Amino acid sequence: MINHHHLILRVVTKLLVGAIILFAFYVQFHGDFSPGGGFQAGVLMAAAFIIYGLVFGLDKTQEVLPPWVVHKLSALGVLIYSGTGVWSMMLGYPFLDYGAFDPGHPSHGQHTGILAVEAGVGLTVAAVMVTIYYGFGARYPHISDEDW
Amino acid sequence: MIETLVNITLFLMLVATAIAISQMHRLFAVVMLSGVFSLLTALLFVALDAVDVAFTEAAVGAGISTVLMLGTIALTARTVKPSTRPQTIPLIVVFVTGAALIYGTMDMPNFGDPLAPAQVHVRPEYIERSVEQIDVPNIVTAILASYRGFDTMGETAVVFTAGIGVLALLSGLGRRRRKAPPRGPQEPKA
Numbered sequence: 001m002i003n004h005h006h007l008i009l010r011v012v013t014k015l016l017v018g019a020i021i022l023f024a025f026y027v028q029f030h031g032d033f034s035p036g037g038g039f040q041a042g043v044l045m046a047a048a049f050i051i052y053g054l055v056f057g058l059d060k061t062q063e064v065l066p067p068w069v070v071h072k073l074s075a076l077g078v079l080i081y082s083g084t085g086v087w088s089m090m091l092g093y094p095f096l097d098y099g100a101f102d103p104g105h106p107s108h109g110q111h112t113g114i115l116a117v118e119a120g121v122g123l124t125v126a127a128v129m130v131t132i133y134y135g136f137g138a139r140y141p142h143i144s145d146e147d148w
Numbered sequence: 149m150i151e152t153l154v155n156i157t158l159f160l161m162l163v164a165t166a167i168a169i170s171q172m173h174r175l176f177a178v179v180m181l182s183g184v185f186s187l188l189t190a191l192l193f194v195a196l197d198a199v200d201v202a203f204t205e206a207a208v209g210a211g212i213s214t215v216l217m218l219g220t221i222a223l224t225a226r227t228v229k230p231s232t233r234p235q236t237i238p239l240i241v242v243f244v245t246g247a248a249l250i251y252g253t254m255d256m257p258n259f260g261d262p263l264a265p266a267q268v269h270v271r272p273e274y275i276e277r278s279v280e281q282i283d284v285p286n287i288v289t290a291i292l293a294s295y296r297g298f299d300t301m302g303e304t305a306v307v308f309t310a311g312i313g314v315l316a317l318l319s320g321l322g323r324r325r326r327k328a329p330p331r332g333p334q335e336p337k338a
């Protein structure tokens with residue numbers, strides 16, 4: 001089913017996937033200081049899994065990241081985001097007012113809130129991108145390289 | 149000066165890519181060129197100092213959507229069907245739409261105009277107060293996640309909804325029901 005002759009692609013992908021995931025985490029957690037944030041990190045994270053799926057096949061990817069896990073994660077991201085808002089409400093502040101998390105030092109609270117919210121965004125975006133890829137990938141008829 | 153040159157070059161390459169896309173019949177090449185188009189757009193965003201947007205455009209436009217488009221043409225067709233209808237009406241529609249868009253830009257403030265509504269509304273407030281209130285060096289993140297937290301929550305929900313939509317249409321979760329073992333007379337006798 002999967003072509004076994006793309007030797008260079010397979011070796012390079014194995015090297016790159018780890019670096020892409022690491023870069024995704026960097027973008028996720030360094031978004032306060034440099035360009036990037038949850039959306040970009042989520043897409044990068046998904047790209048790591050998609051490139052793995054393209055080269056090694058969907059089955060191998062789904063062994064690492066089964067579809068049901070991805071579906072739950074995409075919902076979890078939205079829950080984390082809105083949960084942050086609900087949490088701040090429970091502390092007696094308006095919805096999504098991150099000052100609630102550190103009343104003595106509001107800007108620290110902001111950092112906590114932004115971190116939580118961005119984590120939610122990243123999780124949802126990554127999971128949805130992988131879900132969409134799985135949706136398309138699961139229906140691929142196999143096409144040989146020459147047919148494109 | 150050099151920035152103007154870079155912008156002109158990038159725009160020329162954009163136009164060239166667009167013309168090339170419109171002339172092609174092999175969809176594989178079209179998808180690849182649309183990835184190139186996105187990458188050029190990302191470079192233009194970098195030239196405009198909108199690095200966050202450029203980042204997104206490069207990752208989503210040039211990366212993921214190219215893969216998804218490849219998935220789509222793998223499922224459907226890989227060449228354009230030759231059109232038998234006359235092309236005049238589509239051409240007129242395109243020209244009218246283009247003219248309307250250009251007419252729409254007449255009312256827009258000049259590029260980089262410090263008195264443009266976008267620059268004088270809430271922006272000065274964000275720039276002045278975000279260091280003290282949020283203390284995050286990247287103001288884009290401060291606006292996105294804190295000042296405009298509700299919007300971003302809506303966006304996340306939209307992404308999630310899009311995922312559910314694709315899942316419902318494509319994932320084949322519904323097929324599980326059809327695979328259920330047939331009951332009644334076909335059931336093997338014990």
